[in-house]
Amino acid sequence: MSELASAIPTSGGLYYWTFHYAPTKHRVLISFVIGLSNSMALCSGLVSIAYGNSEEVLAAVFLTNDNFEITDGITYGVFAAIVISQAICTCLSSRNIALLQTISAVSNTGLIVLFFIALPIGTKNNRGHFNDGSFIFGQVDNLSNWPIGFQFCLSMMTAVWTIGAFDSCVHMSEEARNASFGVPIGIISSISFCAVLGFFIIICTTACMNPDIASVLATPSGFPMAQIIHDALGNKWAVAFMSLMAVCQWLMGASILTALSRQVWAFARDDGLPFASYVKVVHKKLKVPIRAVIFSTIVALLIGCLCLAGPAASNALFSLAVSGNYISWCTPVFLRLTSGRSRFVPGAFYLGKRWSLVNGWITSAWGAYIITLSMFPSSKTVDKSTMNYTVVISCGVWILSAVYFLVYKYKYFHGPKSNISPEEDVSIDAKAEEVPLSIDGKVE
Numbered sequence: 001m002s003e004l005a006s007a008i009p010t011s012g013g014l015y016y017w018t019f020h021y022a023p024t025k026h027r028v029l030i031s032f033v034i035g036l037s038n039s040m041a042l043c044s045g046l047v048s049i050a051y052g053n054s055e056e057v058l059a060a061v062f063l064t065n066d067n068f069e070i071t072d073g074i075t076y077g078v079f080a081a082i083v084i085s086q087a088i089c090t091c092l093s094s095r096n097i098a099l100l101q102t103i104s105a106v107s108n109t110g111l112i113v114l115f116f117i118a119l120p121i122g123t124k125n126n127r128g129h130f131n132d133g134s135f136i137f138g139q140v141d142n143l144s145n146w147p148i149g150f151q152f153c154l155s156m157m158t159a160v161w162t163i164g165a166f167d168s169c170v171h172m173s174e175e176a177r178n179a180s181f182g183v184p185i186g187i188i189s190s191i192s193f194c195a196v197l198g199f200f201i202i203i204c205t206t207a208c209m210n211p212d213i214a215s216v217l218a219t220p221s222g223f224p225m226a227q228i229i230h231d232a233l234g235n236k237w238a239v240a241f242m243s244l245m246a247v248c249q250w251l252m253g254a255s256i257l258t259a260l261s262r263q264v265w266a267f268a269r270d271d272g273l274p275f276a277s278y279v280k281v282v283h284k285k286l287k288v289p290i291r292a293v294i295f296s297t298i299v300a301l302l303i304g305c306l307c308l309a310g311p312a313a314s315n316a317l318f319s320l321a322v323s324g325n326y327i328s329w330c331t332p333v334f335l336r337l338t339s340g341r342s343r344f345v346p347g348a349f350y351l352g353k354r355w356s357l358v359n360g361w362i363t364s365a366w367g368a369y370i371i372t373l374s375m376f377p378s379s380k381t382v383d384k385s386t387m388n389y390t391v392v393i394s395c396g397v398w399i400l401s402a403v404y405f406l407v408y409k410y411k412y413f414h415g416p417k418s419n420i421s422p423e424e425d426v427s428i429d430a431k432a433e434e435v436p437l438s439i440d441g442k443v444e
Contacts, residue, residue, distance in 0.1 A: 002184035003356060004332060005170050006347030009179035011266040013170035014038045016416045017332035021340025028415045029405055030335075034328050035267045036401040037394075038167070041324025042260040043296060045165050046083070047303045048317040049253040053246055054078035059223035060242035063235055070222055072308050079304050086254040087297040090261060091283075091290050101258075104251035111248050112197055116204055118241075122233035123208040130207045141213055145380050153373060160370055161318050163194050164325060168259035171266070184349035208232050260296045265289035271412045306389070315378070316389040323374040323394040330367030333360050 004017050015035030022030045057078050058070050089100065123130060142148045169186040173179040176186075209228045210216050219227035223242075230238035267273050268280035275295070283290045306317055336344050337360045351359060377388040405413065 002187045002349050005183045006180050006349035009173040011171050011174045011262045012416050014328045019415045021335035023339045032405045033401050034331050035272045037324050038328035040397050041321050043299050044321035046256045047300050048321050050079050050082045053082050053249040055223050056246040059221040059226040060239050062221045063239045083300050086257050087293050089254050090257045090293050108248045111244050119208045119232050136206045171259040171262040181348040261293040264296050265292035270417050319374040319390040323371050326367045326371050334364045
């Protein structure tokens with residue numbers, strides 16, 4: 001993705017690259033499906049973050065009053081308040097949004113540092129010891145009826161969801177300086193930072209948690225991390241920590257909404273969305289696509305209604321973001337390796353011909369694996385309460401979007417619109433065909 005973002009930095013990103021590298025005969029249809037899928041996935045990502053955020057808020061409330069009953073209706077109400085407040089904040093100018101991103105990064109980093117310091121100290125004082133290395137790295141508990149090997153595969157979904165939304169940088173390309181280099185570095189650095197810190201957070205958590213995992217999962221607060229912090233630090237510190245976590249997750253959700261609104265705006269600009277003529281308008285004074293923010297918020301509130309249908313449906317919010325994103329991320333990568341190989345012109349960030357191909361094929365294979373995995377339920381025994389609704393919603397969006405295009409939208413959506421003149425476009429294509437490559441694939 002970093003290579004594609006460097007080669008063609010645009011807010012449309014994934015569906016633009018898909019159009020650029022897809023076979024000419026089918027490029028408009030494939031681009032349309034990917035554009036809607038990416039919009040749905042980013043919206044689902046916002047919903048899953050806001051839903052988790054609402055659980056954190058309610059867990060903090062429960063810790064202050066254990067007679068408080070957490071219902072699906074209350075959860076949705078808090079979720080809706082979170083999304084609407086994020087929308088109001090996102091409707092600020094681009095300059096203030098950049099400040100919000102900085103505050104989010106600093107706040108989350110500060111919270112992690114505090115977590116690394118406070119949790120071990122509290123565990124040492126209250127329990128007197130930590131869990132040993134055999135528990136942290138060697139103990140495996142299978143709490144489902146899947147075989148242990150496949151359950152291990154399903155457990156990857158937590159990390160896959162957490163280390164995600166790295167296309168957010170792409171959707172801010174048209175508001176970034178030196179996007180051809182800065183956006184790829186933003187993608188790589190954010191993933192690396194998340195992966196390294198996440199690994200040590202898991203070690204710290206498992207070293208300090210109650211070794212009776214089933215009791216932690218069955219916490220009355222409904223939020224296992226709140227129980228872990230409560231066991232280590234006591235009630236007051238747990239409330240404080242959950243409040244700080246809620247604030248930091250709110251900031252993260254605001255960042256995702258910012259990226260989502262830019263994707264929605266870019267797709268509407270190309271007449272790809274329903275009500276595109278209304279959604280694509282940019283506020284003249286604030287220079288922000290406020291209507292795209294409102295559109296994204298409404299869709300998020302509608303998808304969020306899944307949490308009213310019970311745990312199985314609300315869990316689909318997380319895997320829905322995974323499936324929609326991975327089909328959107330991997331399709332342009334796969335097309336760049338196949339039908340669009342001759343059209344790819346490297347940007348400032350490029351691994352070289354050999355390693356770029358290796359990385360691309362690994363990406364495509366991994367994406368196919370994760371998309372399949374995200375469709376599986378958490379239990380072998382499937383009924384309406386354990387069904388993974390991701391397969392219904394994701395496949396439904398992909399199929400219905402194709403039908404919608406073939407029946408109606410083909411009249412209006414003809415692929416990404418160019419912001420340059422036909423003469424400039426011809427000149428760019430001519431230069432692309434003339435770019436010489438060295439043996440290792442680097443631009444000479």
